[in-house]
Amino acid sequence: MSATADVRKQRLVRFIRRVWDEGDVEAADAWLAATYRIHHDPGDPWDGMTLDRAAFRDRVRQSRAAFPDQRFDIQGLFADGEGVAMSWLWAATHAGDLPAFPASGRTIRMSGLTVYFFDAADRLTGHWQVIDRLGVYRQLRQACAGAPPGGGSPASPD
């Protein structure tokens, strides 16, 4: 493994721990280039956008609001060229309200793969990501099945 690949992997692991797991959004600047582009992230509200550092912090805050104890379990890191691909599992308590899914207190599990892109100074410039959103939707629907609002018997994507 090249020195650059090694540095980027180590930086990425610390970034995930500190910013996404622990929610220390003020620390994010240490890892970010001036702008961060969300190249591809289907279903994400910021898909296709280029964020400055303040907008990036807002994204992390909003993304973590319903899942304040979230933890990423990194499965693999594949560094090559300008990118580091990361496979991951994720778990969190559904402790805050989401649209159509009021806080349930249940543990929600998720998985995904993210390619993080770096500049020559090893700062993050953006990502290309796919998440198992259908799996999350099914869990949230089940977690909120006894909740009063919504009603009806939703058709299943199963």
Add this chain to the structure above:
Amino acid sequence: MSATADVRKQRLVRFIRRVWDEGDVEAADAWLAATYRIHHDPGDPWDGMTLDRAAFRDRVRQSRAAFPDQRFDIQGLFADGEGVAMSWLWAATHAGDLPAFPASGRTIRMSGLTVYFFDAADRLTGHWQVIDRLGVYRQLRQACAGAPPGGGSPASPD
């Protein structure tokens, strides 16, 4: 890039073209180890299974049946250690029936990321994958909205 990484990327691109795009399942043996493990692929019927070569061919045939003209558009390849991560877009005509979604003739688009694992002889031993299944489900629901069977007004995961 190391010689091994280069060989694996080239082999992987040819495998995707020949087997998954063109549907030449009989040719798959040239790329496969004796067994192929689906380490992680949420929503896939073969998730968690270890397939021999005959079972692998069946998986490709069944996966392609509803989408015989499918094409993968490889976005990035990241080779590191035993794996090559591949980001991809996909498009196909919904030409065959799926459970709850009769053939619509519509173009369906999808994206995902797959980590392919290789042995020392550069043969494929398995994968770890996440696909945007929620996006596909929404497209199929829309494509089949005018279709007679099913009925009702399905609740939306939007």
